[in-house]
Amino acid sequence: DFLNALHEIPPAFGASTDDLERCRLNGIVDCGDRHKRIYERAMLLVEQVRVSKGSPLVTCLLEGPSGSGKSAMAATIGINSDFPYVKIISAETMIGLSEGSKCAQIVKVFEDAYRSQLSIIILDDIERLIEYVAIGPRFSNLISQTLLVLLKRVPPKGKNLLVIGTTSEVGFLESLGICDAFAVTYHVPKLRQADARKVLEHLNVFADHDIDAAAEAIDDLPIKKIYMLIEMAAQGSHAGGAEAIYAGEGKININRFFDILGDVVSLRV
Amino acid sequence: DFLNALHEIPPAFGASTDDLERCRLNGIVDCGDRHKRIYERAMLLVEQVRVSKGSPLVTCLLEGPSGSGKSAMAATIGINSDFPYVKIISAETMIGLSEGSKCAQIVKVFEDAYRSQLSIIILDDIERLIEYVAIGPRFSNLISQTLLVLLKRVPPKGKNLLVIGTTSEVGFLESLGICDAFAVTYHVPKLRQADARKVLEHLNVFADHDIDAAAEAIDDLPIKKIYMLIEMAAQGSHAGGAEAIYAGEGKININRFFDILGDVVSLRV
Amino acid sequence: DFLNALHEIPPAFGASTDDLERCRLNGIVDCGDRHKRIYERAMLLVEQVRVSKGSPLVTCLLEGPSGSGKSAMAATIGINSDFPYVKIISAETMIGLSEGSKCAQIVKVFEDAYRSQLSIIILDDIERLIEYVAIGPRFSNLISQTLLVLLKRVPPKGKNLLVIGTTSEVGFLESLGICDAFAVTYHVPKLRQADARKVLEHLNVFADHDIDAAAEAIDDLPIKKIYMLIEMAAQGSHAGGAEAIYAGEGKININRFFDILGDVVSLRV
Amino acid sequence: DFLNALHEIPPAFGASTDDLERCRLNGIVDCGDRHKRIYERAMLLVEQVRVSKGSPLVTCLLEGPSGSGKSAMAATIGINSDFPYVKIISAETMIGLSEGSKCAQIVKVFEDAYRSQLSIIILDDIERLIEYVAIGPRFSNLISQTLLVLLKRVPPKGKNLLVIGTTSEVGFLESLGICDAFAVTYHVPKLRQADARKVLEHLNVFADHDIDAAAEAIDDLPIKKIYMLIEMAAQGSHAGGAEAIYAGEGKININRFFDILGDVVSLRV
Amino acid sequence: DFLNALHEIPPAFGASTDDLERCRLNGIVDCGDRHKRIYERAMLLVEQVRVSKGSPLVTCLLEGPSGSGKSAMAATIGINSDFPYVKIISAETMIGLSEGSKCAQIVKVFEDAYRSQLSIIILDDIERLIEYVAIGPRFSNLISQTLLVLLKRVPPKGKNLLVIGTTSEVGFLESLGICDAFAVTYHVPKLRQADARKVLEHLNVFADHDIDAAAEAIDDLPIKKIYMLIEMAAQGSHAGGAEAIYAGEGKININRFFDILGDVVSLRV
Amino acid sequence: DFLNALHEIPPAFGASTDDLERCRLNGIVDCGDRHKRIYERAMLLVEQVRVSKGSPLVTCLLEGPSGSGKSAMAATIGINSDFPYVKIISAETMIGLSEGSKCAQIVKVFEDAYRSQLSIIILDDIERLIEYVAIGPRFSNLISQTLLVLLKRVPPKGKNLLVIGTTSEVGFLESLGICDAFAVTYHVPKLRQADARKVLEHLNVFADHDIDAAAEAIDDLPIKKIYMLIEMAAQGSHAGGAEAIYAGEGKININRFFDILGDVVSLRV
Ligand SMILES: Nc1ncnc2c1ncn2[C@@H]1O[C@H](COP(=O)(O)OP(=O)(O)OP(=O)(O)O)[C@@H](O)[C@H]1O
Ligand SMILES: Nc1ncnc2c1ncn2[C@@H]1O[C@H](COP(=O)(O)OP(=O)(O)OP(=O)(O)O)[C@@H](O)[C@H]1O
Ligand SMILES: Nc1ncnc2c1ncn2[C@@H]1O[C@H](COP(=O)(O)OP(=O)(O)OP(=O)(O)O)[C@@H](O)[C@H]1O
Ligand SMILES: Nc1ncnc2c1ncn2[C@@H]1O[C@H](COP(=O)(O)OP(=O)(O)OP(=O)(O)O)[C@@H](O)[C@H]1O
Ligand SMILES: Nc1ncnc2c1ncn2[C@@H]1O[C@H](COP(=O)(O)OP(=O)(O)OP(=O)(O)O)[C@@H](O)[C@H]1O
Ligand SMILES: Nc1ncnc2c1ncn2[C@@H]1O[C@H](COP(=O)(O)OP(=O)(O)OP(=O)(O)O)[C@@H](O)[C@H]1O
Ligand SMILES: [Mg+2]
Ligand SMILES: [Mg+2]
Ligand SMILES: [Mg+2]
Ligand SMILES: [Mg+2]
Ligand SMILES: [Mg+2]
Ligand SMILES: [Mg+2]
Structure with a gap:
């Protein structure tokens, strides 16, 4: 189960999982049944991607209030998948870049994933990736369009990909049509x-x-x-x-x- | 009929139909009478284009909810037409390009089509081609204008062209005047x-x-x-x-x- | 009368009238009294321009629903005028150009006309020339301003010019002040x-x-x-x-x- | 009086008044008392500028409906002033220029005027100079600011300048604050x-x-x-x-x- | 008092006060008690700046209807201060410059002032400096931000500065937060x-x-x-x-x- | 306590604290209990950062009316922390820079802080850093996004950072989501x-x-x-x-x- 799976995690700070581990510096404690159920469902998507012949692209959105543990969960799923290619796309590594450069980096990660048989891409804090602020509202349409296309583009034959998005601005993503571009959405809640x-x-x-x-x-x-x-x-x-x-x-x-x-x-x- | 026609399709993954086949990776199953009737009507337009002397340009829009099978149907029509030039214009192959470059690519496809006696151009996911998001709304006017002109421009003498558009944002295309630029529109529905x-x-x-x-x-x-x-x-x-x-x-x-x-x-x- | 005048037209596909003939590929059939009356009035303007000493610039707008025959009529007037310089300005030949280049091309046509004693310039589909879409609305102010100035600029001494505009967005042109820049406006209707x-x-x-x-x-x-x-x-x-x-x-x-x-x-x- | 003054005008088409004469190709006929009174008042401003020691800058706006004779009157005042420097600034000679170039041309005319002891500058069709359209509304703020500053900037010692503006969009100029920048405004009416x-x-x-x-x-x-x-x-x-x-x-x-x-x-x- | 102070002014048209004198070409006449009181208060600020140890920056805004004598008063204060550095920043000397160049010029004046022990800077017609028009409204945010920072930035140790702004658009400056950036504001009225x-x-x-x-x-x-x-x-x-x-x-x-x-x-x- | 702590401050005008001292030129007097309590809480955050193993980033916002003493308090906290790296980021040192350059400077300060074991960064007058004006409203989204990311980005292992922001536009920062990016917010009031x-x-x-x-x-x-x-x-x-x-x-x-x-x-x- 969720916690057990987590307890198995070696304190890995190796190259490939370093970025993922940074998302859960406090380790992982039991946050209750609702978190656990989401984790289990998401791990089934991992399995689906592993065995799928027909639908090489599966997409899943984790939404919920700020600080509810979405990024930590996405990172945990990525680490526990044991897929050869697991990558987190985060605004933290793209500060101050132009929209065009950000797009290029995002596309690059997808192109890399298309070369691996099994991949997970985490689009962390999508509202930050698309440079959203509520006033206006303002956001990067270039990056939004890129995501909308990438979330629908089928990987090449024989390559399977799971995309996990996280956001605390689900209402806005909804109005951009980005929510509908994900096959399933799970709500990561505050703690009761x-x-x-x-x-x-x-x-x-x-x-x-x-x-x-x-x-x-x-x-x-x-x-x-x-x-x-x-x-x-x-x-x-x-x-x-x-x-x-x-x-x-x-x-x-x-x-x-x-x-x-x-x-x-x-x-x- | 629709299904029979489909069953005749050889599992062609050759150069020219590769892009089209990618639109129907699951193959084609019978989706009911309403899908069938649209397919038949569209195939009559194919015939009209084949024999027409007077009206060298025929345009047709397939609209309907996301995932209802529009792109798969357009691809099937293109494959079954046996026209020498069948091309799909999709945002997938133009990620991150500037509006100007996208326009140039679109115009290029039309210019190529004008050189073939019989052609089909599929404008797939028009809202994505024009970089639409509902917030604002925002979209590329440069690409919209290009489409509006191309959908009215008569091919040179002796060259006949069928343009098939697909969209899940028919309301927006309506307000841009792009719907009216198509001679006929068919609604591809969800499954009853x-x-x-x-x-x-x-x-x-x-x-x-x-x-x-x-x-x-x-x-x-x-x-x-x-x-x-x-x-x-x-x-x-x-x-x-x-x-x-x-x-x-x-x-x-x-x-x-x-x-x-x-x-x-x-x-x- | 209208139809007779039309019947006299030789099936001319020569250099100078080629663009005009493309506007009436189906030939011209009798569309009823209302079309006929507009044609006659417009031909009187042609005569006025031919003989005028005092007012070297006459302007006329044909407006009406999409497909009602405005461009075909404007082309017919141009062909039947027998003026030495008759030119159609259309968005079709300017796809993808920048606003600035479009302006330059438009100005060039007017400058050329100023060198001929008798000229007709057809501004076809003015809403398309100014890159109008209803959403926003958006349009090119650079091109709008250019048209507003050109529609008022008096040709040099001894040169007479008739400008015929066509549009299916008369309401919008009205709000831009482009309608008022034309001396007369005729409504080309649908067929009863x-x-x-x-x-x-x-x-x-x-x-x-x-x-x-x-x-x-x-x-x-x-x-x-x-x-x-x-x-x-x-x-x-x-x-x-x-x-x-x-x-x-x-x-x-x-x-x-x-x-x-x-x-x-x-x-x- | 107005008409008499006009009758004295030699049919001058010489270099310096050529642009002015183009504004009244039909000559000048008596348009009634209201036109005449405006002409007389404006000629008094000409005199004021001629003799003034204290206020080297006088500004006057002619506003009224399109085609009511504003430009013709401004040109007539300029011609009849016999001032050594009389210049009309019109959008007609600046088609397609960038805002910056237009500004530079406008400033150049003022700088030239500052070198002459007595000057008149006609800002013809101010709404066109500032590239105004009602939709939006849109206009060039760069040119507007330039005009607002120039209409207040005192010429160098010993140089006197009369600026005459014309417009058919007085409401808009009012809202830009350009009207208030003129010392007096006269309404040039339609004909009763x-x-x-x-x-x-x-x-x-x-x-x-x-x-x-x-x-x-x-x-x-x-x-x-x-x-x-x-x-x-x-x-x-x-x-x-x-x-x-x-x-x-x-x-x-x-x-x-x-x-x-x-x-x-x-x-x- | 105000008038007497003014009468003492030598008809100085020397280099340093030339720009200031241009603001009061008609000389200065007694405009009544209200003008006089504002002048006296402002001269006390001049004294405060002269002797202050603790607060090296004092700022004061003169607002009132167009033509009420704000610029003339600011110039008079500057002249009568006998401070070694008195400079007027006016849109008149920056026509057609880019926002960036205007900013650079404004900053330059402040940097120069920071080098003098006692300085006065007049920000004349602030709405024109920030390129304001009511329609939109439009204005230069770059210049606004520059002013907002400069009006708060403390000069280096031992340098004292008085900034006097003038404006006839106090409501707008209020909404930009520029009014609040001034320590005191005086209303320069029309004449009773x-x-x-x-x-x-x-x-x-x-x-x-x-x-x-x-x-x-x-x-x-x-x-x-x-x-x-x-x-x-x-x-x-x-x-x-x-x-x-x-x-x-x-x-x-x-x-x-x-x-x-x-x-x-x-x-x- | 607050005042005592302040009295201990040596009149340091040395290199590292120079910028901080400029924020409190008048020295520090007792402003009452409410100011004192905020100071004490903030100094506890300083302690938390000093000893923390688990949460290397602590953020705190001081908001309140203009002139209420926020910058002076933030500077005092910075000086009294005795941390090896204390830096104030202020619009005063970035006047006229492009958004991109401002971002680069801000990021540079954070990168420098990540190299020190204990750091304090003061984001002074955040509304000015993001070039905010209420009209529009307008602001730099590039800088806003940069702050939103930096306020969440965890420093490298073993480096602890306290970020103190100040603002008098808390309502606007709230609507940008910048307030929520701070862990705690204190209101610095006017004086009773x-x-x-x-x-x-x-x-x-x-x-x-x-x-x-x-x-x-x-x-x-x-x-x-x-x-x-x-x-x-x-x-x-x-x-x-x-x-x-x-x-x-x-x-x-x-x-x-x-x-x-x-x-x-x-x-x-
Ligand atoms: N199950 C957990 N056990 C222990 N700590 C956790 C757990 N989940 C999250 N955290 C910690 O809580 C903090 C917030 O978690 P996280 O960043 O995943 O939230 P989030 O939902 O992504 O927030 P945001 O919307 O701000 O991105 C992090 O420091 C993380 O390490
Ligand atoms: N008749 C069919 N039989 C089997 N599978 C189909 C059929 N039609 C569509 N599909 C499959 O369903 C999925 C969605 O179809 P398609 O992409 O054509 O829908 P769409 O209407 O174009 O959606 P969107 O609006 O998202 O572009 C595809 O994977 C496609 O292969
Ligand atoms: N009198 C006519 N007789 C025969 N065919 C005509 C006639 N008028 C127009 N047509 C044909 O009808 C079609 C539409 O005419 P046309 O392009 O002139 O319409 P329009 O009003 O300019 O439309 P739009 O608003 O779309 O530009 C063309 O194919 C044209 O050849
Ligand atoms: N007094 C007059 N006598 C004869 N013709 C005149 C007279 N005044 C104007 N006209 C003519 O009437 C036409 C319109 O005049 P003018 O261009 O001066 O009007 P306007 O008010 O400037 O119009 P707009 O607002 O369109 O610029 C011109 O052809 C001009 O020659
Ligand atoms: N006290 C005065 N005595 C005589 N003339 C004055 C006096 N004050 C102002 N003037 C004159 O009145 C005119 C307007 O004054 P000024 O330019 O100072 O007004 P303002 O309030 O700055 O106007 P604006 O808002 O348009 O900038 C100028 O020509 C100036 O010389
Ligand atoms: N406790 C204090 N004792 C003495 N002077 C103080 C004190 N706090 C602030 N001041 C002084 O009051 C003035 C305003 O303080 P400060 O700049 O810190 O206010 P602020 O809240 O940051 O204002 P703003 O919102 O305008 O940035 C400064 O000159 C500062 O030196
Ligand atoms: Mg997160
Ligand atoms: Mg599709
Ligand atoms: Mg037409
Ligand atoms: Mg005129
Ligand atoms: Mg003034
Ligand atoms: Mg402060």
Whole structure:
């Protein structure tokens, strides 16, 4: 299953999976049933691509709120596929490039994939790849058109490809027609209270008598915010510093935790 | 008739029809009366072009929802025409080109066609050729103008040309005046339940007692989604894998099928 | 009168009138009183230009629905004027050119005309010359401005010029101020039933007992659609093929005609 | 007075006034009191500029409907000023130039004027100079800014300049702030019936018993339309042709006149 | 006080103040209390800049209707400051330059000022510097951003700078955030009747018995319009010409004055 | 605490902190509890970054009205962090650069920071960095995208980075999605009356019997306006000049103070 699969992952920071590992620096913890089900479905698509004769192109979109774990999941799928060609296309490596150069890089990755029998391409943060901002709205039509064509273009005979996209702007991609260009879409959610509680237990930074109160306070947060909260609350909670807490020698002060929660959440969520 | 005509097609992957064949990798199955009638009408236009003295240019637009089989039908018409010059103009071969270069390529195909006595040009996915996105909307006016002129320009004396366009954005083409530039327009529909059932029977991947339930569930889907559904449901349905199912040694688990259907359809349709 | 004038036209395909003749490949048939009156008025403008001392520039716009015969009429006026310089400016010969190059070509034609004592310039499909699409709307302001200036610029002393424009987007030209730049505007209409009937009789492709029914069905169609309809209906109407019908050896099957009419008209008009 | 002043004008077609004379090819006839008063006021501005010590720049805008005689009046003022430097800036001599080149030409004319003690610059058809179309609206901001600065820039010591602008798009210039940049604005109107009648009498192309009916029909037309009407109606009115009428050997047929009036006016006004 | 200060001004047309003097060619007359108070406040800012240790940058905006005397006042402040570096930045010297070149020139002036211990920079007609027109609206964002940064950038240690802006489009500058970038804003008004009367008396061009009537008629006009009115009315008022009036040998005809007033005011104000 | 921390700051004008010190030329006075609390929270983030193993990137936005002290606070945090790499990115040093060059400079600063174990980058006045104006609105999407990516890009292993942004246009950044890209946001407010009073006392420029009235008048002003007010009111308050007041030899005239307050506040706030 999802977690087990993940536990098998060797702490690989080798050349080919380096970019993928950067997407899950905190490792992978159990985020609950909904994350798990998406992972399983996606791994079936991996199998479909592995054995398919008739449909050499399968496409799948992971959408959900910012920080909910989409990129980490896509990277995990890529790593666990054991496909010979797994590549992440991210705006991080293309900062400041012209639209044309970005297109060329994207096309290059697809052309490379067409040369491998089994490939996965991750289009990470598609709204960032197409340089989207809500005001206007503005975006690169050149890159959008390129994606729209690539998401439909059948690989050459005998080459099978899985494309996984991630986005936190599904509404916008919908209106561009990019969503419809994916065969399936899965929603990667924020963590419900029960899921969040499991994460807190796993991290072991609260005293036993505080953990209920803490978990109750963080219903419906993305996994990323939970990590940020813990780190901030650990700061100044204990004489030995945050290190003491991570070392298990101290616990987070629950009042400090609530105080910080106000900074991080009430203002922005 | 449509299917018979199709059955006559040799599995030609030769130079000239290679691009056309790529549009119908799954072969061609009977999609019902409505698809058949459009095919027949279009073949009459082929005849009209073949014998016409007075009107050397005939134009026809195939419009309909994404994945309904427009490109496959246009390719089939082109292959079955036996015209000496049949060419598909597709955004796939022009990724990342400037508007000007795309125009030049399009014009080149028409100029080449003017040199052949009988020609068919397929303008595949016109909205993609003109780089359309709904937001804005944005599109290439240079390419639009080129198409508007080419769709009216009479070939030189003695040269007859059939232009077949395909689009899933008929409303937009209408507002550009591109629809009116075509002499006739045919709507290529999704499959009704009866048509879909025939496709399922033909594919032979369900147990006899499941086929009614399966067909009932997929009313009003485009042919492309039906194929995708079957492939996804075959995955993990049977111990022998999807291969066993395609080999006729197993059947798709109907519950798995319904489950997958939810992923593919309820979210997106 | 109009038709007689037309009958006098030698089947000239010589250098100077070649472009003009391409506008009326089907020849010219009697389209009824309204077409005739416009032709006569326009020929009076030709005379006015021929004899004028005081106003060396006369301008006239033919507007009406697509396919109503505007370009054919403008070409006919040009041919029948017997002026030494008659030139048609059409988007067909400027595909893919930049706005600047198009302007230069247009200006060149006017400069050439200023060197001839009597000239006619046809600005064919002005909306296409200015690269208009309704979405936006978009159009070339550079070319629009060029036309607005040229339509007001008085030729040099002793040189007289008639400019005839055609358009099916009169509303848009109105809003650009291009309509007001023409001294007179004539509306070239679709064919009324009575006029259409005469065309059918002249073409002689229906059996006598069918012609009433056929004519009744095609009220308010542009001449171009009528021709297209006949060609399509002739296809498959008769064992001997369309050729037999054109040769007078067969007639169009009236039911087939109605069937085709549905394709061509009900969907698009 | 206006007419007398005009009658003094020698039929000068010499180098310096050639461009100005092209604005009044039909000569100048009495268009009524309102035209006359504007002419007189403008000639006072000429005097003001001639003697002014304190305000070396005077600016005046002539606005009114298309064809009402603005350019002809501006040219007449320029010719009658006897200033050493009188120059008309018109879009006609700048067709197809870039905005930058147009600006440079405009600035050049002002720089030249600054070198003459007394100058008049006519900015003819300002909306055309700034490449205005109502759709959008679109116009050249570069040229607009240039005009806005030039209309305020004080000439060097001892050099006096009168700038006369003409426009038929006063509302638009108002919204650009160009109107306010002119010190005074005069409205050049269409001709009232009484004024039009005088013009008809002067032209002497109607029979005495027809002139009342003719004049009555053309209330509120610009002078340009009246000339066009007469020319068109003269065509085909008389056996001897239009020449006979202009030669005084025939008169315009009043019914023909009304008929033509419908073409020219009812459609467009 | 304001007037006295002005009277002290030597008729300096030397290199450094030449551009400033061009802003007040008519000299400076007393425009009333409101103008005077603004002048005094601004001169206090000059003092503040002269002695300040803590805040090396002071900024002040003069806004008001066109022709109300903003540029003349800014120039007067600059001249009277006796600062070693006083510079006016005006669109007049940058006609037709690209946005980039204009920016470079503006930045250059600030860099020069940073080298002087005490400096004044006049940003004259800011809306013209940023190429503003109301339609759109359009303006240069490059220049706007440059001004926004320069109006906040603290000069180097020991260098003090006063920036005075003028504008008649305060509403627009407000919406760009340029107004808020100024520390203080003063409204330079049109002249009230009492103020206008003083100007008329000072100019001495009306007969004693006419001056009341004249003053009554020109309530709420900018100083510039008053000067224009006088000049126009002087033309043709007297046999000896306008010269006679300025020489005190004649007076303006009050009826002529009212007549001209109608031209200048009722149409445009 | 905040003030104490500040008092420890040596008057460092050395190379590395020069840019930072320019942000607080007036030194730092106690602005009340709200400013203090933000400073303390931010210094905890500094600690978090110093000790963090897991989350190498922390981001924090200071937003609030213009002149409320955001840049001064960010600079103070940077100086007090004692991190080896502290850099401010400001539009002031990039005036007139192209968007591309600005991007390159911004990216360069991040790349440099990735080489230091502990870094702080201040993105000062983000709306100015992205060239924002409210009209349109207009802004640089290239720079916005660059910031959006950089604010999410994880530094290389072992390098920790704190990014502090400042802005007075939080609403706009919100709509660009830039706010959400920061982990926490703090609102830096205007001064309440009690806080302002403390500042006045500290500056010691009012007579004891005036200070209540003065403080009462300046509720809800940003610290910057308070300083400007004092400087302006000091001018002309006392025979010895403003210097006498700063030297403690005189006090600000309270009536003059109220008068100036009207100029600075009532017009603009
Ligand atoms: N299952 C998980 N276990 C532990 N940490 C996780 C898990 N999933 C995600 N994270 C961590 O949470 C943070 C956010 O995850 P990720 O970047 O995948 O979210 P995202 O949905 O892609 O966000 P965005 O929309 O901003 O791109 C990362 O630091 C990641 O390492
Ligand atoms: N009659 C058919 N029999 C079997 N497969 C078909 C048939 N028609 C289409 N297909 C298959 O269905 C898929 C979609 O068909 P096609 O690409 O022609 O649809 P389309 O209408 O052009 O879609 P789009 O709007 O996305 O371009 C293709 O894989 C094609 O091979
Ligand atoms: N009087 C006529 N007799 C016979 N054929 C005609 C006549 N007028 C036009 N046609 C034919 O009808 C078709 C359409 O005519 P034409 O191109 O002149 O129409 P149009 O009004 O210019 O259309 P568009 O608006 O599309 O430019 C042409 O093929 C032309 O040859
Ligand atoms: N007073 C006049 N007497 C005779 N003819 C005139 C007179 N005024 C103008 N015309 C003629 O009428 C026509 C239109 O005049 P003109 O070009 O000056 O009008 P306009 O107001 O400038 O028009 P537009 O707005 O189109 O530029 C010209 O042919 C001109 O020669
Ligand atoms: N106090 C004054 N005494 C005499 N003349 C003045 C005075 N103030 C301004 N003028 C004159 O009035 C005219 C308009 O003044 P100025 O150019 O300063 O106005 P402005 O407000 O800058 O106008 P704009 O908004 O058009 O730039 C100029 O000719 C100037 O010389
Ligand atoms: N605590 C403080 N004590 C003394 N002076 C201060 C303090 N904070 C800010 N200032 C001064 O107030 C002025 C405004 O501060 P600062 O530039 O930091 O404001 P800001 O919020 O960044 O404004 P903006 O939004 O315009 O960038 C500066 O001159 C600064 O030196
Ligand atoms: Mg992500
Ligand atoms: Mg297709
Ligand atoms: Mg035509
Ligand atoms: Mg004119
Ligand atoms: Mg000014
Ligand atoms: Mg700041």
